[in-house]
Amino acid sequence: xxxxxxxxxxxxxxxxxxxxxxxxxxxxxxxxxxxxxxxxxxxxxxxxxxxxxxxxxxxxxxxxxxxxxxxxxxxxxxxxxxxxxxxxxxxxxxxxxxxxxxxxxxxxxxxxxxxxxxxxxxxxxxxxxxxxxxxxxxxxxxxxxxxxxxxxxxxxxxxxxxxxxxxxxxxxxxxxxxxxxxxxxxxxxxxxxxxxxxxxxxxxxxxxxxxxxxxxxxxxxxxxxxxxxxxxxxxxxxxxxxxxxxxxxxxxxxxxxxxxxxxxxxxxxxxxxxxxxxxxxxxxxxxxxxxxxxxxxxxxxxxxxxxxxxxxxxxxxxxxxxxxxxxxxxxxxxxxxxxx
Ligand SMILES: [Zn+2]
Numbered sequence: 001x002x003x004x005x006x007x008x009x010x011x012x013x014x015x016x017x018x019x020x021x022x023x024x025x026x027x028x029x030x031x032x033x034x035x036x037x038x039x040x041x042x043x044x045x046x047x048x049x050x051x052x053x054x055x056x057x058x059x060x061x062x063x064x065x066x067x068x069x070x071x072x073x074x075x076x077x078x079x080x081x082x083x084x085x086x087x088x089x090x091x092x093x094x095x096x097x098x099x100x101x102x103x104x105x106x107x108x109x110x111x112x113x114x115x116x117x118x119x120x121x122x123x124x125x126x127x128x129x130x131x132x133x134x135x136x137x138x139x140x141x142x143x144x145x146x147x148x149x150x151x152x153x154x155x156x157x158x159x160x161x162x163x164x165x166x167x168x169x170x171x172x173x174x175x176x177x178x179x180x181x182x183x184x185x186x187x188x189x190x191x192x193x194x195x196x197x198x199x200x201x202x203x204x205x206x207x208x209x210x211x212x213x214x215x216x217x218x219x220x221x222x223x224x225x226x227x228x229x230x231x232x233x234x235x236x237x238x239x240x241x242x243x244x245x246x247x248x249x250x251x252x253x254x255x256x257x258x259x260x261x262x263x264x265x266x267x268x269x270x271x272x273x274x275x276x277x278x279x280x281x282x283x284x285x286x287x288x289x290x291x292x293x294x295x296x297x298x299x300x301x302x303x304x305x306x307x308x309x310x311x312x313x314x315x316x317x318x319x320x321x322x323x324x325x326x327x328x329x330x331x332x333x334x335x336x337x338x339x340x
Contacts, residue, residue: 002340003121004320005056009047012059012321020125023071027125030083031068034144035060035120037320037336038177039241039266042328044114045321053115059320060120060338061087061113062148064140067131074128082140084147084300085119086130086293087112103155103290120320122340132296135304143300145177145309145335150299151291152263153181156239159295160286161261165190167236170226170253172196172246174206174214177335178263180310182239183211188307194229196222196246198330205333209310222246226253234258244268254283261286310334 005015023029040061044051067081077083089109090097096104110116117124134143157163169186173179174195186193187210194213197203203214215225226235234255240247243265250260251274260283277283291299303309312334315323323336 001122002317003058004060004317006045006059007056010045012045012324013056014318015056017058017121019123023069023074023125025071025073026127026129027071028067028074028077028083028128028131029069029123029125030065030085030131031123032060032063032065032119032121033140033340034064035118035320035338035340036062036144036149036177037323037327037338038062038148039264039327040111040114040148042324045324051115053110057113058117058119058121059113060118061111062144063119064134064144064146065119065124066140068123070128076128077131077133082134082143083131084134084143084296085112085124085126086132086296087147088290089116090130092127092129100292100294102292120317120338130293132293132300135300138300138303141311141314141337141339142303142309144337145181145311146299146303147296148290149177149335150181150302150309151295152288153178153185153239154295154299154302155291156261156263156286156288157182157185157237159292160288161237161239161259163189163191163237168192168194168230169237169239170194170196170222170235170250171211171239172242172250173198173266173330174209174211175202175333176241176330177309177332178241179239180209180334183209184307184310185302186239187211188302194226194235202333221249223249223252237261241265242267244271247271248274251277251281251283254281257282257284259284259286261288263288311337313337314339 241264
């Protein structure tokens with residue numbers, strides 16, 4: 001069967017590998033239909049010296065497919081069921097797993113497509129407990145954006161930042177996969193959304209998606225623009241994932257007692273922090289990584305209710321690398337989905 005493998009840093013190959021054996025007792029076998037790309041794929045592709053992994057590695061961290069076979073103990077799924085897969089091999093037994101805080105698993109075996117073989121292959125076996133049904137009205141291409149992008153945003157906004165109706169939020173990089181999701185989810189509960197983009201074309205797209213105010217960060221300093229837009233009050237929540245280039249500016253845009261939630265550092269990982277400012281302004285800063293199984297179910301329910309991921313492009317498996325390069329160059333507006 002076909003699989004897309006990372007054979008060296010920045011070198012991907014479509015390989016012919018042996019199909020998986022029949023699923024074990026508690027496993028399902030999934031025929032993968034769509035893989036969505038995320039920045040973690042870009043990090044993996046570039047190579048990370050500290051990541052514990054062995055090459056070649058099957059890539060793909062976020063995916064949707066159809067059940068092809070089930071193990072003898074699996075009663076929750078049957079062949080033909082449409083599903084998405086959790087993106088990390090959690091243990092299922094530790095306290096965090098038992099309490100539904102899956103992304104805080106104390107014994108996680110790795111992130112799919114990053115530390116361990118991922119989903120960019122025709123067939124994959126996975127424990128049934130890491131598999132989530134897709135509602136009938138949601139396409140598999142859309143569903144493929146649920147296990148990481150949509151659920152990460154769900155976790156950031158609602159579990160961590162506790163975004164509430166009527167609040168004002170600054171969403172950085174509104175054209176990114178998670179940025180487009182954050183704009184939609186915040187608007188859905190009645191927030192005022194300010195977002196940043198890097199071009200006038202993206203500004204128009206972000207407006208069309210529902211953003212109330214759009215700042216082109218290449219022509220305006222976002223700190224000043226937010227101050228003006230909020231009549232010097234600042235925002236309740238900042239949705240961060242840009243990192244070094246924006247982090248301190250993001251803190252400056254917060255109200256006293258405001259919350260900053262971050263899940264990324266695409267522009268760089270190191271920054272300085274003014275501790276006086278932190279405690280005097282009573283900021284709350286949340287690091288957020290991944291999501292729980294519940295977040296994925298909630299994200300799929302939102303898709304079922306009409307919220308759709310913005311898909312920038314669909315590419316074929318052989319063009320995965322082109323998709324990554326497009327993502328890396330920040331040309332996208334929304335998600336890139338690789339179809340089989
Ligand atoms: Zn665990």
